[in-house]
């Protein structure tokens with residue numbers, strides 16, 4: 001295993017899949033496939049309605065719970081929203097914010113992403129801020145500047161003291177759900193862009209921030225991604241819906 005300063009995080013994003021009963025059945029199948037391990041952290045992000053059932057199955061296990069989104073205010077007249085405190089009380093540790101599917105289908109803006117990240121931190125949740133460029137932006141050489149701008153807008157107002165609780169997920173949009181993952185070298189290069197920006201914003205408080213890669217991660221390519229020293233874990237969509245595949249991803253063995 002490469003010498004790492006940060007414990008890698010493998011996070012399964014189930015998206016709008018699995019009812020509460022199916023979520024519980026899935027987790028009961030997954031848990032026996034995961035060997036206890038101190039050198040990696042595992043989390044799953046079921047839909048909101050499955051979180052209580054998932055929390056019940058995961059009680060006493062090291063696998064953590066993530067929400068796929070979080071409300072931008074703490075409470076009040078925001079029909080349909082779920083606050084960070086509500087999630088925190090049922091045992092949720094992480095909340096995805098700014099996933100590209102929410103930006104695209106639900107009009108989520110950089111401003112909203114920043115508000116959600118702050119709301120998560122106020123209630124002791126750890127935001128996983130998702131950033132990533134469109135295919136056209138990469139083709140025209142603007143990927144780094146777009147990702148840098150998204151990152152800045154999402155986190156630049158956070159107090160330095162909160163920085164260590166952040167997680168960043170770099171997910172190129174063209175790689176999500178397409179079976180066309182980024183080349184590990186390109187992902188690693190973008191992690192470097194993100195890391196430099198975090199260092200610039202937060203100084204040494206940026207050191208614990210993990211930067212994940214997401215986009216068509218599978219059992220067949222996880223080892224190559226995790227061989228990149230700048231990649232601190234993975235955000236896994238479709239492959240996380242198969243317990244055996246997800247367990248293999250969790251058991252990554254870095255090699256180049």
Ligand code: PGA
Nearest residue numbers: 176177215216236237238
């Ligand atoms: P994918 O999704 O692994 O199916 O590409 C990743 C994500 O959207 O987080």
